[in-house]
Amino acid sequence: RPKREILFQANFERNRDMFLGDRVKIPTGNWALNAKTVTDNKYWGRVSQLPQGRFRAFRVTKNVHIKFSCFVSKSAPMLLQMHNMNQKKDPSQSGMYFKKNFGTVQGQRWHTMTVNIMDGLTAYFNPGRYPIKHLDMFNGVWFYAGKPGSKVDFLIDDIEIYKKIYR
Numbered sequence: 001r002p003k004r005e006i007l008f009q010a011n012f013e014r015n016r017d018m019f020l021g022d023r024v025k026i027p028t029g030n031w032a033l034n035a036k037t038v039t040d041n042k043y044w045g046r047v048s049q050l051p052q053g054r055f056r057a058f059r060v061t062k063n064v065h066i067k068f069s070c071f072v073s074k075s076a077p078m079l080l081q082m083h084n085m086n087q088k089k090d091p092s093q094s095g096m097y098f099k100k101n102f103g104t105v106q107g108q109r110w111h112t113m114t115v116n117i118m119d120g121l122t123a124y125f126n127p128g129r130y131p132i133k134h135l136d137m138f139n140g141v142w143f144y145a146g147k148p149g150s151k152v153d154f155l156i157d158d159i160e161i162y163k164k165i166y167r
Helices: none
Strands: 003-010 022-025 031-034 046-050 064-072 076-084 096-105 109-116 137-145 154-165
Touching (some): 046 154, 064 076, 064 137, 096 109, 137 154
Antiparallel strands (some): 003 154, 064 109, 064 154
């Protein structure tokens, strides 16, 4: 059975762990991060993010995954976005954004999502031309849910970025 090397972990029991959003107590007595309302995005209504520079960047291999739990108050679309520092369409860019679209997530229940970063994320435009490469460096994570103007609550908890180690 593979072991895990934790590259980043946040569970919001003590504080917000560098994420943007408000910490709220959930019915189980634990804490989670309530996503902020987005005002300048024509696609999404709520966002929780770990901005670039707020945690140590990490390199990806085939064994690096991101795992998190989320709750939406009613069924809503959801997306995970990550920033790749190494890939650029032109030299003036600071990197490219990659995404995993989860489609519509069922409301009124917690979901645990696990995504292999190299295989599960794709570039926004022309994904075949811009695959994630071995040892690309990532430095930002965003969680989006709901449509603009929708009254959906979106909670995030137990975020882990980890590497599976096979011995």
